[in-house]
Amino acid sequence: MNLVVVLRLMANLGKDLELDPSGADIDRDAVGWSMNEWDSQALEQAILLKEATGANVTAVALQSAEVRQLFWTAHGRGADRSVVIEGGEIAPFDSRLAASTLAEAMRELAPDLVLVGVQTPSDVFGQVGPFLATALGWPHVNVVTDVRLSAGTARVQQEYAGGRASLLDVTLPAVLGIQSSSSPPRYVLISRMRQAMATPADTVSVRPVRPSVSPTLVALRRPEHRSTVTMFVGTSAQIAAQIADVLRVRRVLEV
Amino acid sequence: MGEVLVYVELVDAQVSPGSQRLLAFARQLADSCNSSLTALIASAERVEPGALGPADVCAEVRHPALWPYVPEAHEAALGAAVRARAPDIVLVENTTVGLDLAGAVAMASDMPFVSYCVELSVRSEDAHSKSEIYGGLLLAEVHTRLPAVFAMNSGALPDEPTAHPGRGEWAAIAPPAQLDSLRMTFVEPIEAADPGIDITKADRLVCVGRGVGSAKDMAVAEELAAALRAELAASRPVVDAGWAPRARQVGKSGSRVKPRLYLALGVSGAPEHVEGMRASELIVAVNTDPNAPIFNVAHFGAVADLFDVAEELSKLVGD
Numbered sequence: 001m002n003l004v005v006v007l008r009l010m011a012n013l014g015k016d017l018e019l020d021p022s023g024a025d026i027d028r029d030a031v032g033w034s035m036n037e038w039d040s041q042a043l044e045q046a047i048l049l050k051e052a053t054g055a056n057v058t059a060v061a062l063q064s065a066e067v068r069q070l071f072w073t074a075h076g077r078g079a080d081r082s083v084v085i086e087g088g089e090i091a092p093f094d095s096r097l098a099a100s101t102l103a104e105a106m107r108e109l110a111p112d113l114v115l116v117g118v119q120t121p122s123d124v125f126g127q128v129g130p131f132l133a134t135a136l137g138w139p140h141v142n143v144v145t146d147v148r149l150s151a152g153t154a155r156v157q158q159e160y161a162g163g164r165a166s167l168l169d170v171t172l173p174a175v176l177g178i179q180s181s182s183s184p185p186r187y188v189l190i191s192r193m194r195q196a197m198a199t200p201a202d203t204v205s206v207r208p209v210r211p212s213v214s215p216t217l218v219a220l221r222r223p224e225h226r227s228t229v230t231m232f233v234g235t236s237a238q239i240a241a242q243i244a245d246v247l248r249v250r251r252v253l254e255v
Numbered sequence: 256m257g258e259v260l261v262y263v264e265l266v267d268a269q270v271s272p273g274s275q276r277l278l279a280f281a282r283q284l285a286d287s288c289n290s291s292l293t294a295l296i297a298s299a300e301r302v303e304p305g306a307l308g309p310a311d312v313c314a315e316v317r318h319p320a321l322w323p324y325v326p327e328a329h330e331a332a333l334g335a336a337v338r339a340r341a342p343d344i345v346l347v348e349n350t351t352v353g354l355d356l357a358g359a360v361a362m363a364s365d366m367p368f369v370s371y372c373v374e375l376s377v378r379s380e381d382a383h384s385k386s387e388i389y390g391g392l393l394l395a396e397v398h399t400r401l402p403a404v405f406a407m408n409s410g411a412l413p414d415e416p417t418a419h420p421g422r423g424e425w426a427a428i429a430p431p432a433q434l435d436s437l438r439m440t441f442v443e444p445i446e447a448a449d450p451g452i453d454i455t456k457a458d459r460l461v462c463v464g465r466g467v468g469s470a471k472d473m474a475v476a477e478e479l480a481a482a483l484r485a486e487l488a489a490s491r492p493v494v495d496a497g498w499a500p501r502a503r504q505v506g507k508s509g510s511r512v513k514p515r516l517y518l519a520l521g522v523s524g525a526p527e528h529v530e531g532m533r534a535s536e537l538i539v540a541v542n543t544d545p546n547a548p549i550f551n552v553a554h555f556g557a558v559a560d561l562f563d564v565a566e567e568l569s570k571l572v573g574d
Contacts, residue, residue, distance in 0.1 A: 013523065041495060121388060122389060125367070166443070171439070239557040244572055
């Protein structure tokens with residue numbers, strides 16, 4: 001059985017997240033990049049399935065400057081193969097074109113199952129998983145928290161609000177949007193990471209179908225601080241003392 | 256403008272609280288652009304119409320495959336409704352079901368899709384919307400030609416269902432043929448095991464976010480929770496990393512809480528988290544990032560190292 005896991009780089013959220021001069025994108029040179037956290041869960045789930053069934057795991061990522069660090073992690077955790085997908089320029093936030101590009105690559109890679117993080121924090125124009133599945137005409141399930149494989153079928157756990165969940169059987173091939181893997185992502189030993197860094201990636205070149213419709217991102221802004229938060233300043237001891245005072249005044253500690 | 260179509264989520268054959276709030280939002284939107292509001296009910300049986308009051312038209316796709324919920328079946332039903340009604344705006348709530356349906360139907364119908372929406376209005380042929388991205392650190396202003404699909408963040412919907420009634424007509428939509436040849440089957444519901452922890456009942460919560468950094472560093476927060484006689488809670492990244500059990504998770508995919516004290520340590524305050532705790536009576540947040548969105552909902556805050564503050568506070572309130 002062949003599994004493909006889609007990996008994406010995501011800007012590190014923090015004080016380095018600044019806008020570029022256009023005001024319609026982040027300053028991509030000023031920010032650090034890491035694997036999208038939900039993709040990390042999808043990768044872990046793929047490796048767990050490999051360990052349980054002997055499936056083959058291919059990590060794929062769209063071409064970008066820092067793509068190699070994704071594959072180091074993937075190989076370090078146990079992926080068998082890594083593939084860079086070249087399909088031309090994709091504008092920031094254009095998850096639909098990203099999905100179309102991935103879909104063309106899937107026709108070549110012919111996986112039984114595609115795992116992808118259920119979302120990224122920048123999916124303003126939609127999530128890749130449902131777009132990819134729709135482009136391929138495959139069934140898809142999102143917010144998945146456990147996967148078991150048997151011949152031609154994935155048994156998946158889908159989570160809903162308030163802690164409800166269901167088990168669903170999905171005929172393969174299919175796309176799963178992973179919320180969390182059935183056990184937390186493993187750490188990679190430095191020695192394995194060194195080996196992984198020596199593993200070359202393959203390249204698949206495709207010509208994606210460009211979406212005919214797309215919304216326009218006019219501007220990015222920092223939200224106005226609507227709250228009336230009172231900020232404590234000083235040393236840690238002084239801050240703790242001020243918090244303790246508030247808890248006493250509000251009688252939170254006496255209940 | 257053409258109609259606004261809302262996909263209604265059902266829980267135990269009732270309109271979900273989130274969908275009631277989505278209908279209230281959609282009623283205001285439809286009124287603001289002299290449009291009609293259609294509520295789509297995809298179900299195996301007739302649904303109690305009470306909560307559908309705001310709708311002008313209750314469009315019903317009825318088929319045995321539509322209960323219990325299976326994503327492929329509901330995607331087919333929403334697709335059929337979009338073809339039958341040709342709405343200008345399709346609204347879903349940004350939930351698991353919303354994630355399953357919105358992007359797929361948008362792509363299949365060749366409509367643009369805007370996700371994580373917190374505001375939406377219509378100006379002539381265009382929709383103007385704002386979306387919370389990067390964990391609430393930035394707002395994206397988006398212009399979209401209609402027809403289009405929008406996924407609304409639950410936290411941005413009105414708190415109360417609307418009393419404003421619609422026309423209340425009913426219309427049947429023929430079930431699409433795909434419903435008889437699904438590639439997905441429902442196996443069983445999963446009952447959450449009772450872990451003996453119920454953070455929704457706690458008076459005081461100390462919530463740990465990803466700022467804690469590692470499993471062993473949870474001890475500092477545990478000590479503070481003990482000193483405050485509080486329950487320990489956690490944000491999603493902490494639970495997904497395996498540092499705290501899922502029963503302690505606050506937010507969209509965890510519990511909604513309303514304690515007397517919510518002390519957030521290293522919690523950035525992503526929209527999915529804030530949705531689950533903003534109703535807390537007293538919110539105190541400690542984070543090293545002055546731009547962390549948690550400070551937008553906190554009553555008191557400090558830009559500081561959570562470990563230092565937690566240790567000092569444990570000393571002050573312990574015994």
